[in-house]
Amino acid sequence: MYALVDCNSFFCSCEKVFHPGLQGKPVCVLSSNDGIIVALTPEAKTVGLHRGDVLFKVQETIDRNNVTVFSSNMYLYNAMSKRIVSILRQSCDYVETYSIDESFLDLRGYERNFNLEDYMRTVAERVKLWTDIPVSIGVAPTKTLAKMGSKFAKNYKGYKSVCMIDSESKRRKALELFDLADIWGVGRSTYEKLLSLGVKTPLEFADKPVEWVHRHFTKPGFQTWCELNGHPCINTEEVLQKQTICTSHCFKDMVTSLDALKASVATFASSCAGKLRGQGSVATVVSVFIGSNPFREDLAQYWNGASVRLPVASCDTIEIAGAAIKILESVYRPGIKYKRSGVILSGICPDTDIQQNLFDPVRGREERRSLSGKIDELNHKFGLKTLRLAVEDGEADHWKSKSEHRSPDYLTDINEILTVQAE
DNA sequence: TCTGGGGTCCTAGGACCC
DNA sequence: TCTGGGGTCCTAGGACCC
Numbered sequence: 060m061y062a063l064v065d066c067n068s069f070f071c072s073c074e075k076v077f078h079p080g081l082q083g084k085p086v087c088v089l090s091s092n093d094g095i096i097v098a099l100t101p102e103a104k105t106v107g108l109h110r111g112d113v114l115f116k117v118q119e120t121i122d123r124n125n126v127t128v129f130s131s132n133m134y135l136y137n138a139m140s141k142r143i144v145s146i147l148r149q150s151c152d153y154v155e156t157y158s159i160d161e162s163f164l165d166l167r168g169y170e171r172n173f174n175l176e177d178y179m180r181t182v183a184e185r186v187k188l189w190t191d192i193p194v195s196i197g198v199a200p201t202k203t204l205a206k207m208g209s210k211f212a213k214n215y216k217g218y219k220s221v222c223m224i225d226s227e228s229k230r231r232k233a234l235e236l237f238d239l240a241d242i243w244g245v246g247r248s249t250y251e252k253l254l255s256l257g258v259k260t261p262l263e264f265a266d267k268p269v270e271w272v273h274r275h276f277t278k279p280g281f282q283t284w285c286e287l288n289g290h291p292c293i294n295t296e297e298v299l300q301k302q303t304i305c306t307s308h309c310f311k312d313m314v315t316s317l318d319a320l321k322a323s324v325a326t327f328a329s330s331c332a333g334k335l336r337g338q339g340s341v342a343t344v345v346s347v348f349i350g351s352n353p354f355r356e357d358l359a360q361y362w363n364g365a366s367v368r369l370p371v372a373s374c375d376t377i378e379i380a381g382a383a384i385k386i387l388e389s390v391y392r393p394g395i396k397y398k399r400s401g402v403i404l405s406g407i408c409p410d411t412d413i414q415q416n417l418f419d420p421v422r423g424r425e426e427r428r429s430l431s432g433k434i435d436e437l438n439h440k441f442g443l444k445t446l447r448l449a450v451e452d453g454e455a456d457h458w459k460s461k462s463e464h465r466s467p468d469y470l471t472d473i474n475e476i477l478t479v480q481a482e
Numbered sequence: 483t484c485t486g487g488g489g490t491c492c493t494a495g496g497a498c499c500c
Numbered sequence: 501t502c503t504g505g506g507g508t509c510c511t512a513g514g515a516c517c518c
Contacts, residue, residue: 090486097486097518115484131486158489158518246516278492279515298490305488354485401487461484 060198060225061291062164062179063205064147064186067193067213069160070098073139074129076191077469077477085126089114092309092460093130130465138470142190150182163202176223183220199224202293203286206243207233207261230289234262244283244293249276261287300338300407306330307401311461313352314397320349321384322453327402328383329448332376335404336435341372341413343406345379347386352398361397363390371416372408375427376434379404380448400458442472 066072070088075081085103087096096103096112106124108117114128121128140159147154153165166175179196186194197208204224211233212222224233239261240250256275258264265287272284285292306327314320324347335342348364365386373379383402421427434446444451467475 092484092486094485111486113485118484133487160518244516248515301489303489307487309486311484352485460486 060166060170060175060200061202061205062151062166062175062196062198063157063202063209064143064162064164064182065195065197065206065209065213066143066160067195068098068100069140069192070129070131070136071100071103072192073132073136074466075100076139077466078127081127085124086129087121087126088129088131089464091131091462092311093463094309097131128464130462132466132468134468134471135466139190139192143186143192143194146186146189147182150178150185163205166198175225176221179221180219194220196221197224198222199230200289201286201291203243203283204230204233204289207237210237210241227289231262234265234287235260237261239264242283242287244279244286249280300340300409301334302405302407304331304334304342304404304407305401306334307348307399307403308460309399310397310458312457314458315393315395317388317391317393318453319455319458320387320391320397320400322451323400323458324349324383324387324402325380325448325450325453327400328380329376329451331402331404332374332379332431333435335374335379335407336431339410340407341374341410342369342379342404343372343408344368344404345382345386346403346405347383347390347400348403349387349390349397349400351395355396355398358396359394361392361395363392365390368406370419370421371424372406372413373421373424374410375424375431376448377427377430378421380450384450442474 068086071086074086074088083102084100085106085108086100087103087108088098089095090097093114095114096108096110096117099108099110103126106126107120108126120126136159140156144154144156144162147162147164151164151166151169153167155163155165157163169175169178175198179198183194183196186192195209195213197205197210197212198221199205199208208222208224212218212220215222224230237260239245239253239259242261245253252275253264258267264284267284269284272281276284282292310323314323328345344366346364346366348362350362351358351360353360367382367386369378369382387400437446438444467477469475469477
């Protein structure tokens with residue numbers, strides 16, 4: 060059996076930990092640049108807000124209903140996520156973190172010593188007690204069914220945080236009641252295809268003969284069908300190394316100057332290089348893209364990007380940022396009002412596994428590498444961006460993103476730790 | 483005025499090999 | 501008359517996920 064532990068309205072729950080007065084109140088968390096709503100509590104849904112709503116279009120609803128709004132603070136959410144995963148690891152030997160707010164637990168063998176439902180309920184209680192984050196847990200023979208279970212557990216209080224799909228009758232009942240569009244692996248296009256084939260519920264899909272499935276679908280559809288029928292076949296092996304690393308965002312203002320774009324690209328490149336070193340990897344390909352605001356049809360539109368291959372796979376901030384700036388110069392076109400830029404690293408491999416280049420033009424790679432290590436060490440000790448590339452400070456802040464409702468970094472910055480006043 | 487930011491896997495088709 | 505048969509690798513684009 061697998062368990063899927065899903066944090067309820069995770070980003071909002073993280074904010075509520077540090078703002079206990081918001082219990083039971085409508086809360087939203089915004090995307091970067093305060094553009095759209097990316098997370099919301101059930102209370103915020105009941106006043107008519109949805110994930111994906113554009114902030115300036117729903118501002119009136121927010122004001123009228125006293126909805127509390129936060130800019131997203133990924134440092135805070137990542138730190139909280141790590142705490143929750145560490146609690147889960149104490150409770151189960153096989154934990155696979157699937158996303159920032161979801162983990163799969165492989166419960167094979169646990170049924171011999173535990174009642175799985177009771178056991179998972181104590182896990183949920185422990186997470187709540189130690190972090191104040193509420194979770195919903197689904198337990199089932201496949202991951203797809205476990206995800207369904209966690210949704211039931213989230214939506215119906217009666218399950219007391221844990222929904223078991225551990226018998227044929229429960230499986231069929233769940234498949235009958237669940238929304239086809241919400242099945243893990245069924246996106247918009249598959250949903251519409253299923254509807255056009257006359258399939259309206261997950262149960263109707265699961266009950267189709269295997270030949271029918273092969274006739275209409277390829278591997279992903281077949282896997283989902285198997286999983287719904289209780290045959291596990293999705294192996295989401297834990298990703299130890301990301302294969303691409305990207306940092307990008309929209310600017311709060313329009314940007315026209317090359318210098319400001321350089322500052323943004325250098326900052327993103329240095330962030331990518333930091334993520335790269337954080338997972339012990341090196342990258343061989345650096346890509347950069349820039350673009351105007353596609354929503355402003357009145358302005359000239361431009362979007363372009365390019366890539367270069369490094370002579371030797373690297374995680375050196377200076378080398379990667381240097382390459383990124385060269386690319387930027389080659390795609391930059393004056394006279395455009397730019398709204399976003401981004402850096403992507405690919406061709407990633409472990410830093411123990413670097414293919415050397417006889418004609419490497421870079422001297423002193425070893426020293427450069429230890430330099431990056433020292434930068435990370437200092438920034439960890441004295442705060443992010445204490446040491447950075449001068450080009451990152453290029454021009455005014457126009458290229459930064461808007462973040463007007465950001466909480467302090469309660470969990471990652473000693474200067475911003477929560478203070479409590481006792482009377 | 484104002485519209486997110488990350489990722490993964492699969493497939494088909496092209497280029498190339500013998 | 502008749503125009504092979506078997507591969508690999510890479511890439512772009514689509515679909516999906518949170």
